[in-house]
Amino acid sequence: MRTPISYFVVVSAMLFAIGTIGVLVRKNALVIFMSVELQLNAVNLALVSFSRMHNNLNGQVLAFFSMVVAAAEVVVGLAIIVTVYRRRQSASVDDATVLRG
């Protein structure tokens, strides 16, 4: 493989930053959640790249575990969004103001 490993890590860093901007800027809870998924995937890409760099598979196993955790997290998160939507009829995070001081 002739591509330097850092190229993949840079792509992963850019995807992570885009996901961060999504979490900070967007209002729709579902889109925020998708941005979190993007961040998780960016970190997975970095793990697999480092696994390739260090010539062992521990990074890939960790990426595998993070996929399992992400699957569980998506299921619980979407259930929470559905529950909030049922109470407030809105998926915008601006409308969840009950805890505002």
Add this chain to the structure above:
Amino acid sequence: MPLDQVVFWVFAPISVGSAIAMLLQRNAVHAALFLVVNFFTIAVFYLVLGASFLFAVQIIVYAGAIMVLFLFVIMLLGVDREESLVERLRGQRVIGITLGVGIALELIVAIRAGIGFATKAPANFDQVANEGGNAEALSRVLFRDYFFPFEVTSILLIVAAIAVVVLASRQRRSVTKAQAASEADEAAV
């Protein structure tokens, strides 16, 4: 130009571009579809990096199952309306984008300091780490070194499944007086 470089330079712009497009879409369904494109490009990167098992898992679990779940919830809630661009917190968007760009620059500087931009991966990955094929080598590591964490994840999945059933079931199991009162108030309003 070697093949893996061609693949990288074709798919890296698609990957970053689809992520930015996801950010700019005001419609949640379109954002989800761009995220699917992004997941596919990440799967291609896995293939180039010698992780063919994760390539398959990425497509099946992320681009398949998780995104179908997302689209299902979007359709179920009917939130495919466009979101408003009014800022509740003044300057939130500008500060958010500034911080995001800042974290990107910071990470790139850290990558440069940590591994350098020119470090090549070792050439004998398929002989040393991926001996006997990626799936076999991965399962060897997973079921020897990481067997206990693997079992713990099964508990995690069961807990998640139960949590979803509890959260999403419509009937009230035990309605306290406060809850009933607040609901009565909401009904009155």
